[in-house]
Amino acid sequence: MKHLFLTLLFGSFLLTITAQENTALTNAAPVDLAGDTQVVNELFRLALTESNVYPWLEHLCLKIGHRLSGSPQAEQAVDYSFELMRSMGLSAFKQPVMVPAWERGSKEIGFYRSSSGTQEEMNILALGGSVPTHPDGLYAEIIEVEDWTELEELGKEKIEGKIVFFNDKMPAENIYTFHSYGHCVKHRWGGAVEAAKYGAVGALVRSLNLRIDDFPHTGSMKYDEGIDSIPAAAVSTQDAETLHGMLERGEQVNVLMRMECSTGPDKQSYNVVGEIRGSEEPEKIILVGGHLDSWDVGHGAHDDGAGVMQSLGVLELLQKMNYQPKHTIRVVFFMNEENGLRGAKKYAAESEKKGWEHIAAIESDRGGFTPRGFHVEGSEEQLKQIQSWEAVLEKFGIHQVEEGGSGADIGPLKTDDNVLIGFVPDSQRYFDHHHSANDTFDTVNKRELELGTASIAALVYLIDKYGI
Amino acid sequence: MKHLFLTLLFGSFLLTITAQENTALTNAAPVDLAGDTQVVNELFRLALTESNVYPWLEHLCLKIGHRLSGSPQAEQAVDYSFELMRSMGLSAFKQPVMVPAWERGSKEIGFYRSSSGTQEEMNILALGGSVPTHPDGLYAEIIEVEDWTELEELGKEKIEGKIVFFNDKMPAENIYTFHSYGHCVKHRWGGAVEAAKYGAVGALVRSLNLRIDDFPHTGSMKYDEGIDSIPAAAVSTQDAETLHGMLERGEQVNVLMRMECSTGPDKQSYNVVGEIRGSEEPEKIILVGGHLDSWDVGHGAHDDGAGVMQSLGVLELLQKMNYQPKHTIRVVFFMNEENGLRGAKKYAAESEKKGWEHIAAIESDRGGFTPRGFHVEGSEEQLKQIQSWEAVLEKFGIHQVEEGGSGADIGPLKTDDNVLIGFVPDSQRYFDHHHSANDTFDTVNKRELELGTASIAALVYLIDKYGI
Numbered sequence: 001m002k003h004l005f006l007t008l009l010f011g012s013f014l015l016t017i018t019a020q021e022n023t024a025l026t027n028a029a030p031v032d033l034a035g036d037t038q039v040v041n042e043l044f045r046l047a048l049t050e051s052n053v054y055p056w057l058e059h060l061c062l063k064i065g066h067r068l069s070g071s072p073q074a075e076q077a078v079d080y081s082f083e084l085m086r087s088m089g090l091s092a093f094k095q096p097v098m099v100p101a102w103e104r105g106s107k108e109i110g111f112y113r114s115s116s117g118t119q120e121e122m123n124i125l126a127l128g129g130s131v132p133t134h135p136d137g138l139y140a141e142i143i144e145v146e147d148w149t150e151l152e153e154l155g156k157e158k159i160e161g162k163i164v165f166f167n168d169k170m171p172a173e174n175i176y177t178f179h180s181y182g183h184c185v186k187h188r189w190g191g192a193v194e195a196a197k198y199g200a201v202g203a204l205v206r207s208l209n210l211r212i213d214d215f216p217h218t219g220s221m222k223y224d225e226g227i228d229s230i231p232a233a234a235v236s237t238q239d240a241e242t243l244h245g246m247l248e249r250g251e252q253v254n255v256l257m258r259m260e261c262s263t264g265p266d267k268q269s270y271n272v273v274g275e276i277r278g279s280e281e282p283e284k285i286i287l288v289g290g291h292l293d294s295w296d297v298g299h300g301a302h303d304d305g306a307g308v309m310q311s312l313g314v315l316e317l318l319q320k321m322n323y324q325p326k327h328t329i330r331v332v333f334f335m336n337e338e339n340g341l342r343g344a345k346k347y348a349a350e351s352e353k354k355g356w357e358h359i360a361a362i363e364s365d366r367g368g369f370t371p372r373g374f375h376v377e378g379s380e381e382q383l384k385q386i387q388s389w390e391a392v393l394e395k396f397g398i399h400q401v402e403e404g405g406s407g408a409d410i411g412p413l414k415t416d417d418n419v420l421i422g423f424v425p426d427s428q429r430y431f432d433h434h435h436s437a438n439d440t441f442d443t444v445n446k447r448e449l450e451l452g453t454a455s456i457a458a459l460v461y462l463i464d465k466y467g468i
Numbered sequence: 469m470k471h472l473f474l475t476l477l478f479g480s481f482l483l484t485i486t487a488q489e490n491t492a493l494t495n496a497a498p499v500d501l502a503g504d505t506q507v508v509n510e511l512f513r514l515a516l517t518e519s520n521v522y523p524w525l526e527h528l529c530l531k532i533g534h535r536l537s538g539s540p541q542a543e544q545a546v547d548y549s550f551e552l553m554r555s556m557g558l559s560a561f562k563q564p565v566m567v568p569a570w571e572r573g574s575k576e577i578g579f580y581r582s583s584s585g586t587q588e589e590m591n592i593l594a595l596g597g598s599v600p601t602h603p604d605g606l607y608a609e610i611i612e613v614e615d616w617t618e619l620e621e622l623g624k625e626k627i628e629g630k631i632v633f634f635n636d637k638m639p640a641e642n643i644y645t646f647h648s649y650g651h652c653v654k655h656r657w658g659g660a661v662e663a664a665k666y667g668a669v670g671a672l673v674r675s676l677n678l679r680i681d682d683f684p685h686t687g688s689m690k691y692d693e694g695i696d697s698i699p700a701a702a703v704s705t706q707d708a709e710t711l712h713g714m715l716e717r718g719e720q721v722n723v724l725m726r727m728e729c730s731t732g733p734d735k736q737s738y739n740v741v742g743e744i745r746g747s748e749e750p751e752k753i754i755l756v757g758g759h760l761d762s763w764d765v766g767h768g769a770h771d772d773g774a775g776v777m778q779s780l781g782v783l784e785l786l787q788k789m790n791y792q793p794k795h796t797i798r799v800v801f802f803m804n805e806e807n808g809l810r811g812a813k814k815y816a817a818e819s820e821k822k823g824w825e826h827i828a829a830i831e832s833d834r835g836g837f838t839p840r841g842f843h844v845e846g847s848e849e850q851l852k853q854i855q856s857w858e859a860v861l862e863k864f865g866i867h868q869v870e871e872g873g874s875g876a877d878i879g880p881l882k883t884d885d886n887v888l889i890g891f892v893p894d895s896q897r898y899f900d901h902h903h904s905a906n907d908t909f910d911t912v913n914k915r916e917l918e919l920g921t922a923s924i925a926a927l928v929y930l931i932d933k934y935g936i
Contacts, residue, residue, distance in 0.1 A: 045641040173513040175864060175919065210915065370838070370894050372865070396643060397840075399867035426838050426894065428915045447678065447896045451643065 036392045040458040046320050047454035053313035054446045061299035061441035068296040069336040070101035070267040078270045081333050085274030092274035097346040098266040099336040105260025115252040123236035125216035126259045128339045133231045137258030138202050144247050160199030166191045167206045177427040192232040193224045203232040206240040215436040220339050271343045272333040280326040287330050287361040288314050291337030298439035306368030308333045313453035325464045334409040348412035360463050362421045363407025368449040369425035373400025378419030389462050504860045508926040514788050515922035521781035522914045529767035529909035536764040537804040538569035538735040546738045549801050553742030560742035565814040566734040567804040573728025583720040591704035593684035594727045596807045598700045605726030606670050612715050628667030634659045635674045645895040660700040661692045671700040674708040682706050683904040688807045739811045740801040748794040755798050755829040756782050759805030766907035774836030776801045781921035793932045802877040816880035828931050830889045831875025836917040837893035841868025846887030857930050
């Protein structure tokens with residue numbers, strides 16, 4: 001034990017511990033608490049002192065920038081990622097996938113004017129996939145609703161010819177902020193369709209942001225066949241509060257929205273994949289991943305630059321440990337999570353075709369914040385097994401291993417036997433940044449990002465060692 | 469149960485549950501899991517939707533600003549706090565205490581010049597309590613050390629007449645960053661004394677900051693009788709790296725430090741105290757507190773504006789619940805934690821004189837970040853009792869109830885019977901701000917601050933209900 005500890009301490013040791021060897025160190029406990037704690041401790045030490053995740057993210061954010069599917073920046077990000085994987089000595093490839101090519105065009109113009117004479121610019125951002133307005137803009141009265149039921153109550157008579165203003169606030173009282181997101185996101189996704197059913201000419205959606213500020217937050221939306229496609233934009237929470245105030249005082253408020261969005265033919269893009277081949281069961285894959293694309297504002301730093309670089313950072317940590325995995329450890333940078341999930345679908349289809357067996361897949365797509373735990377999609381036994389590892393992980397701040405959704409990109413890989421896992425960092429600040437110009441590199445704390453990398457690496461190590 | 473749930477849900481209910489009544493709801497479990505969870509849930513809901521902690525902190529930071537003991541701002545903060553407590557209907561008083569009156573004077577001038585010709589301004593900040601330099605400044609060669617042992621090895625011959633540059637980096641590998649602080653703080657506290665023993669003419673201490681940036685971090689220091697009092701300043705981590713680089717290349721580096729600090733006669737100040745009197749055992753006190761003073765840069769937002777306002781926010785939440793505590797719940801805003809602890813000592817002395825019985829005291833002084841847990845100073849039984857409450861608290865993100873130090877201000881209140889508790893938020897970002905111009909209001913996340921308030925309130929509720 002002392003020798004193991006010293007060699008780990010000086011980091012110069014070929015780590016080829018197997019489950020069998022480790023069993024000798026323990027009293028038939030479900031985990032080798034002492035041995036595993038030493039390994040996980042070393043993963044955290046390396047993450048906090050030697051990891052390149054932060055400079056990689058800096059390059060992605062500051063040298064490439066935001067990278068919407070189909071954009072030149074997305075292709076630069078593909079090339080950078082592929083070269084990075086190759087430079088680490090990973091077996092890497094680019095998996096072709098055709099992606100949608102929606103473009104924002106020139107920056108939107110937003111403006112309001114109330115019957116009491118107040119007029120001011122307004123911070124709007126076209127929702128991803130929206131049709132443009134007339135080149136001169138759309139100018140119409142707004143009518144506020146909180147939910148579908150209010151649309152129905154108002155009816156066609158009151159809505160026709162107006163812009164529907166969906167002002168559903170993210171509820172503040174949920175501790176896990178994604179629950180609040182889940183509560184409101186339907187208005188962004190389906191608001192244009194529902195409003196158009198009553199003859200609305202546009203949709204303006206309160207940004208999914210728990211703070212009051214001037215950043216509008218975009219995101220994906222849908223149109224339905226047979227229903228008019230009307231322009232839809234997010235408005236900042238501060239402007240939403242102002243609009244609400246004027247309407248509450250009984251003023252009539254007209255809004256100008258001018259948006260140049262367009263959708264071109266699909267473009268060629270790629271998922272980027274790299275791996276360390278397993279030494280014992282190479283045909284069994286443990287996947288870690290996130291998405292390389294982002295919305296076309298800010299840097300896509302938390303969403304999801306952090307997640308892809310953490311995923312690659314997991315393989316870097318294993319390399320620094322000289323760890324020889326039994327299973328193949330594969331990193332996947334998925335393309336087009338934000339507006340199409342084409343990368344996820346393509347990866348899953350290829351996986352089926354080639355018979356890739358994913359025993360586990362872990363997704364990081366909830367920001368580069370301080371780690372809290374994991375959400376597990378699997379059997380009761382798999383959940384319990386991972387929860388039993390909390391004995392090792394709690395010391396490192398991982399306390400919340402719970403049943404829950406894993407992630408959009410790995411979702412299609414679910415089988416009856418495998419387990420899908422979402423990495424869960426602290427959620428308080430995520431929606432300050434998500435899908436907005438405020439999702440920038442400087443808002444990522446280096447240590448929090450590194451702790452996330454180590455947390456995922458620890459889980460990969462435990463899955464590789466014990467199976468799942 | 470259904471009625472209780474509904475009334476809690478609508479928040480309009482006089483909460484006078486006692487331990488006896490609650491026992492009926494449970495199977496003699498150590499806590500009434502369902503009932504307590506409902507109450508704690510309501511505390512969190514109120515904190516996230518109705519608490520005034522964030523606007524109070526905004527006033528303290530932006531309308532008053534930093535507030536070093538003895539400064540006019542410290543007295544404004546005392547008046548504001550006292551009026552705030554009275555406006556809430558608390559029984560409040562100001563407890564007089566004489567505090568030291570150290571002043572920084574004009575902003576420091578720092579400058580370096582190397583033998584290769586590099587010369588540049590340098591970000592320095594006098595340590596609290598430092599003597600001034602000569603009015604023209606102190607200009608001398610610097611010599612770098614990492615620890616006391618290096619001072620001894622270099623000896624008087626190499627150190628005499630020079631400025632000792634303590635360049636001990638905060639270790640990155642500790643997950644709990646206060647451990648890294650504990651590792652390095654001795655150089656800030658005692659560096660000037662140790663350097664002066666070898667004839668040094670000044671001390672320059674690398675800032676206690678885990679990031680590389682341009683903010684120097686001040687903090688308290690000591691002089692010893694019989695040893696020359698030499699000027700001492702913190703230097704930013706970025707400048708420390710630059711100085712180190714030049715010295716490593718074998719260059720000679722001279723430094724200019726100009727500081728105008730002075731210490732005047734002690735001044736009158738106050739602790740500010742407010743309370744809700746207990747309905748059953750009013751002579752038994754549960755104390756919550758932090759310190760009102762701050763260093764004289766930034767806003768003292770995390771250190772410790774957050775802590776005092778969270779403490780007051782606990783009483784606000786109990787009021788909003790119409791909760792009638794059995795014990796007296798007392799909030800204390802201590803004066804002069806940063807450079808003298810005079811408020812803590814005075815409060816403890818008065819407490820002794822008046823026979824105040826503190827069954828528990830909780831301090832919040834580790835920043836307004838997302839909650840993690842509590843550090844407990846008490847008996848094994850008390851620790852176990854509080855850990856048993858994790859059954860209620862885990863749902864709200866409180867997982868780390870551990871043995872550990874509580875806080876500097878409540879420390880003197882320890883008896884054989886009572887328990888002292890430190891609130892522990894996530895520590896990753898604390899030393900980005902601590903004691904520097906970067907400790908500003910905008911770096912406090914509203915939700916994280918509110919969750920801390922609710923966490924402490926939940927603990928106060930459980931201690932009040934079950935005793936300790």
